[in-house]
Amino acid sequence: MAVIRDVMAAFELYQPSSVADAQKLLEQHGSDAWVLAGGLDSFDWLKDRIKKPKVVVDLSGIEELRGVRTTTDGIEIGAMTTLTEVANHPIIKQKYDLLAQAAELVASPQIRNQGTIGGNVSQDTRCWYYRGGWPCYRAGGNICYADTPEGRNREHAILHAERCVAVNPSDTAPALIALDAKFVLRTRKGERVVDAEDYFIGPDIDITRLHILQPGDLLTAIRIPSTWAGAQFYFEKIRDRNVWDFPLMNVASAMVTSDDRIERIRIAVNGAAARPLRLKAVEDAVRGRPRNAATGEMAGKLAVQGAVPLQFNAYKIPLMRNLVKRAISGVQEATWAS
């Protein structure tokens, strides 16, 4: 398990300038190839020599994957658009601020300048056993080191764990689910568009991946329909440090009310399971109800039904309960004199 740090194993580097070329390269090299976006997830793996791909296909030279475009029904964000661009984009801020808020809270300014939206939703889990090269289920072994009596599992899953207890660390993913975003994939069979929530998978479906991409597949863009443009948004992320920190948990909601009754709502949390969770049962339960503390309380309790804590992560149950409550009924700002 000894790890030589910061010296990557050699690989062939390809820097295509079009999606078509990138796809051709990926097809050619199959599971030997690694897709490189901003590199903030990728380089940890490579420098730790835990993943040693033979070929790296760097997407940074592909112009068509960059930028935010308006479409007939909303916007389309190229997969290689940086998180800084997403957080600062005027249309996103004006209409889909939920996403801007989420992107703004990712990591640190440096990481947001380099990290991409495509990479952010496709990033791997940060379970420190798995990232440290321990031969766990997710790494192809037959044990979960985090789910043992002494395992250090403060940041792990309370829901939908199945052998592996790792969580998805993305901040933008729940915001995109709440906005009902569509992910545009380029696969061997052509273009495929999936709902944001269907992009992510748990260990019950595939214990080695957090998303549906197969070797050779590319995520090219994320589309946000105008359905939720200008809705009431709530995003909150709880982390240990005020910057440069993954979420312990986050929550994102988009809501439309009339006469303070909840007419439409989408709500998602991340950091609770191996995939960002859309809380459909909560959405159904609060629809038509007044937007008040009682509804929030009820929603919070419903959200954590079935949650199973590990040794050190029981706090995630009240945390999720309270975050869901706040995402629905809000939180009082406190101002003290002097």
Add this chain to the structure above:
Amino acid sequence: MFVICDNGPYDAVGDSASSGRIVSLLYQPQAMRWRGVTVLTNTPPRSAQSSPGGLQGIVIIEPIIAKAARKLGVDQVAIRRVNCPEGKAPFGPAVQGKRQYATSAFLKEALDRGAEQFKWSERVARTPKRIGTKVRGVGVSLSCYVGGTIGFDGLLVITPEGRVIFQSGIGNLGTESVIDVHRAGAEVLGVPWEKCDVVWGNTTKNLPFTCVSGGSQTTHAMTRAAHAAAMEAKKKLQEIAAKKLGGKPEQYEVGNERVFRKGGASMTLAQAAKYAIQLGGIYDGHEVPADVHKLTKASVAALAGQGLVAAAKDNYPRDGSTFSYVASFAEVEVDVETGKYYIVDFLASADVGTVIHPRALGGQVLGRSTLGIGHAIGQKWVFDPHYGQMVSKRFYQNKPPTILDVPVDMQWTALDIPDPETPVGARGVGEPPVAGGCASILNALSDALGDEIFQRAPVNADTILTSLEAGRPMQHPLMAHI
């Protein structure tokens, strides 16, 4: 105090012993029993961090004092004022009936100054403490650590151009002491700082025997050495003047870049340096005082003939051990629904003797406070206890504090009262603020949340939420980091 030191697999760690000494100094208990046990464990190797032992000892005692004050209904500042060291305060065990003592302590004054500047009483009296889901709390902590050693060498050259060149053997940690301590020498010689140069870097530059950059000793040790070398240079200037201009050495004064007799003859330092070269021997470094270190002797030999060369050992008396002290104040705001908290304000009030360089001192006081704050709010190292393997290898996992984790306008102040047992009055700083940074935050948190939430650091959202849910501390005090 019963200290169990989880030592890791290799060299003995000395933290437990110093924790007892520091606690006995900082709280002046009339009776104290200290026991320490070191346990070798199959866990990752470790070594000392800033304020080794002092940090842990103070951070164990501070929350107990805070709890005692709450139970007694005594103000937190007041209870510390009663118990804190003053003057030549005793510490440590009695050996053959005698205890060691500090050179000085003005911590009461630091506490008073800090309480006033932090508006402690106003903050304590403010109501409500809770608005919505947010609760505020204030905390104060005493803090101290070793602050100086003695016996090192100073070395300077006055050149025939009239410049004073200080040879500085201090390792530059970015704290500027490599330069700053020599101001003490420039002051003795009455030479403007612009006319001084400091040579530093590595031993090829002919540097004197110097303390290591550790143990918060440099400012104390090396202002003394610089002072000693300047006094030696002054003596030589007086002797040269008497030889050349007549009279007795003690009739001459040194100032304004000259050596002069009141209302009479004088010469510039540049001229004196030329005469020193002519005179040779002890004046230009061809001879060296016997008591300086052999490393200094080699450097003097290399510099010989370049001007008036003065080398001296710090032989100034000192009665006691040197410590520096800090009173630290913090206010926090906790969200009881998420466990997330912010540090609203922070102030460190320092008793470090004479202030040599205010900005550099402020950097040390706040920087090292931040190091302590890091231990309160998240810094940790996590290993799997079953496998003894480290899991928190990267910074995002072991979580040193970031600049956004501390208040934007952290404040510091220093008393600037000279330590009476060192000629320049300056004591060291560096480690003394660390424990106060940590414990003031912990005390502010328990002021906000009560005594039943945590028994260990770091305190994070998970600590707070699990315990609030359960209504009792849920993380065992001796549990390894998670």
